[in-house]
Amino acid sequence: MKKFLVTFLTVLLGGAIVAGVGVFNAVQGEAPPVLVANVVGTKTAPSGEEMPHAELYLDVYPNSSSQVPQPETKSPINNVLLAGQPFYHPSTSLQVPSNSLVTIHFRQYDSGGTIYNPYFAKVHGTVDGKMKWNGKEVSEIKPDEVGHTFTVHQYPESTQPYFFMSIPLPMNPANAKTDKMGYPVDPQIISVTFMTGEAGSYVWNCEFPCGDLYQEFGGPMQTRGWMAGTFDVVDV
């Protein structure tokens, strides 16, 4: 009987180790807290229908500073490896209401350059195929003046509506006037409005090579909390 006790304890201990490591690692996960787009009123869709309207504010910073702290991460190594890298603020885990019009306001503080694929210098997936950039309505920007992009794409589920949206965020010119933190005094202001369908889970990432290593697509480009995140459409 004693040996069966040992067997039982081994299984128990093994299970406990797996669970422990699992929980530890899950807690260590890099995804920052969820940023919810709150419904602020109603707005008229192009079809003439009145829809709930939600708003979201996102900033893109070239690096952290005393004014803008790094993304909240429980993975200590990321603070070392991703120091001085650009990131979306205040969160990359986004949540928007379903069957609504959602407006996202971006303030883009980073420089930029040429994007690999001009497709992502165009606006895709907004209500009128346009975005508002510093007060002007545009449907695309120059492919060699891109700062970042906000590209939401399909989550591999056929049970939810197809959703694709890509917003190019123009770069700040190299000679832009900066404050003492090094951020442009007049960041690029972009706002887009898009319509959400039924609930679903999507992901987004930046398509402008703003990371490090090969093709500058390592580091922040492949870390949630920096240049990639989740985009959940939920029923409210």
Added chain:
Amino acid sequence: MSTETLIPEEPEAPTNRPPSMRRVKLWLQRPYARKILILNVVIGFLLLPLAWLLLAGMNQTGAPASEIMKDIEQTVFVFTIVSIPITAFVFAVLVYSLLGWRHVSGDEPPMQDSPAIRTNTIGVILWTVASTLLAMFLVVWGLVELAQITANSFGSIAANEQPGQKSAEIINVTGQQWVWTFEYPEHNGLTSDVLYLPLDRPVYFNVTSKDVIHNFWAVELGVKVDANPGAITQTGVTANKLGTFNVRCAELCGMHHAFMQTQIQVLEQDAFDSWVRESGGKKTS
């Protein structure tokens, strides 16, 4: 390998043993031989539904949507059928070893040793011939099917060099972390993140990557080829079924690899044309 011998030298072959055909007949009269053969057949028939179940699994989302996929499924079907007899035979021996031939489970080895069969010429030759023929069949089948599929997708031959295929649609497929884009160079460089295909018309893909290696897998069409940085791989397909299908990246390409998926819309020619018009692509040819 101990120093003492348990059995004497094998007896010299008698000069007048029955002829081999008769020995096979005698062998077939042994009870275990018949039972194993019956078991073999039974297990074989039990495994047979697998051939259709495998295809049912593959067809869940609407495959086959092209001749290529049909060829692939045919290959899977034939291979399953061909490997069932031999698999069933091995399983039959395993089962009969435990249930038919004697077995003991105590602390001591069996009281008596088993028959000292060092080899069996007929059995060995049969197995070798059968497995070689089988392997050869698979090779030949594979080569023929591969040639067939290569012909269907025109392999590495540039799409515009195809004879008699003037109406073919060329699509430049670009993989990049972690989105697919599809450019229609004949339609004013029209680009899309969903793959629209005209029905029953050959389509050639020039596949490449902006960064790491991806794999362009049009699941229900049976198209799969790596998207390599700095190189163009070519393949093609003729979709012959209307519907919504899947493109999935089948080569690990970083964080959002799992999300590098998109739709394929196979449309009737006029629906395809009107999509082209609405999306701002003009027919330039």
Added chain:
Amino acid sequence: MSVDAAVETKTVFGSEVPQPPQHGAAGGVMRRLNFGTGLVGGIGLATIAGWITAIITPSSASSDTFAPMEPTYVYLAVLLGWFIGFMLGMGAFVGPLRWVVGRDITHSDAEYMAGKDLGRKRYWKYTTDHKVVGIQYLIVAMLVLGFAGLLAMLIRTELGMTWTSLFTPSFYNSMIGTHGIAMIIGMIVIISGPLGNFIVPMMIGARDMAFPRLNALSLWLFVSAVPMLVSSMFMGGIQDGWSVYYPLAAQAPPGMLGYQLTIIVFAVSTAVASVNLMTTILTMRAKGMTWSRTPIFVYGIFAASVMGLYAFPFFQYAQILGLSDRVFNTSFFDPLNGGSVWLYENLFWLLGHPEVYVILIPSMAVALELMPVFLRKPLFSFNFAVAGIVGVVALSGLVWAHHMYMTGWAPAANYPFMLSTELISIPVGFLVLVAIGTFWRGTAWTRLPLMAVYAVVFNKMIGGVTGVYLSDVPADQYFHGSMFVVAHFHYMLMGAGLFGAMAGIAFFFPKMTGRFLDERIGSIGLWTAFIGFQITFMSMFVAGLQGQPRRVLNFDDQFNLSNWISTIGAYVIGIGMLIFLSAIITSWRSGVLASSNPWGSKSLEWQTATPVPLENFPVLPVVTERPYDYGVPDPYEAELDSTDQDLMEKAGTK
């Protein structure tokens, strides 16, 4: 032992043998070194090296692609410091150093290194005795497999929780990469390490391995590599699968260095071990042990060594180039600067495919080795078994590009590689024939080791048949990169490989520990794991057929059901493996005592005492017979023969 002018003699088995002159005194710092000093040396040197590197590297240092280089340099220094410090602290360099300063190892030092009169302490030291090395290999390999199994459980948990995500994609990717390479390393070692070292020298009637100190070196190189691999998980991880294809690997965080150095060190370890095993088998077989009298397991280990010896350098070379790309900004694998991604894929699979057989052949060989003992009959067609192994070795180096059918690297090469890949099913088929031929009409003594063989043959069959689909280019056009592939190679490497290792461990357990592996608990563990295994990977085949790509943590709802089933099965495997582990632990400590030859085997390793004395045999054995001389004359044949005689008599009287 003192150094006198007179020639010293020593009594060896009753006769006076003059001893060679000794240089220098026995003893020295070597006798104070053990695993503890190794750890202290490794951690100490790692800390110092990392600290110095951190000081001398400006924190602004970055590559021309903006990657901060300081973490890379520091991590590299830490890994190298750990490696050198650990090997120094273990005493790996004592022999060469003393040789350099002219104080060669004395005879008593050699005996000390072999662990003479050291008791349990010898398991914690740089011990040269092949039996100690075998046990050490067993423990370390089980630890590595346990670590990889832990990751497997977490991976399946993530995949089973289809409604949410437990881990981020980056962490998930790093788990699958680390799980893969740790399993591969553990599986390569789990038979050739413990059984190859402990059993093979005894099986061929030798006193030890040909190069005992190299034997210890191969083990401790392997041990030193394990923390490097584990540490990479804390440096961003290996997010690129176990194959770490470039250029994706060039985007990986510094954790990739842990992978690269692990492989570089592990390749040296396997090379040393392979050369040692091959030399031992070639030159140290007992008198009379001709090739036709050499047991099949020895062939299996020899074959694995040959394949490891030519395959691993490709892999090591690829990782050295990758390391150079990362640290020195070269561009071997950078396609935008003239490098080639296909070069990496080729180098990788030149290892990758032979390595599958490095795992499979020893497992098949150990199954064939123990079958005659439990079926009390000779191995069926020994020559075919040898032909099968030779055929696999010969073809194993010619099939690698079947992993690259879909790369577009060389479409024309798909034809010959399809041919060679399907041809390899013929020699593998020989091994299956030998197995079922040995089962044929045998009275099965259904002890745990034999039962595991049933599992091996069953899994091997399924793995083999599904492998045929993948060897075929048209079918691979659907299955490549899907879960079908994952299920297939788990059937091969785990279903055939790991269950074969379990058979081998259960079989040789009485010789290695002097006790039986607990039959009840061991069987419960084995069959629980077996059932869980079928559940997990059968439904993974389904997921692959439905079109689920591999290495994805989120997938379409249509794959949910098969993934739930897979996850449940995986937990069953986990429980089964833990039960089997507990059988090993309890039996090792307080199992039923076994005699020196409890299975009634005729093989040499069972003819010596248990526990096995230091040099195995009091008198070296002489082999006079073929192996596997079990069995009684075949009654059917006897009947046939007597009929013949009757016929002859009749003919005579006529």
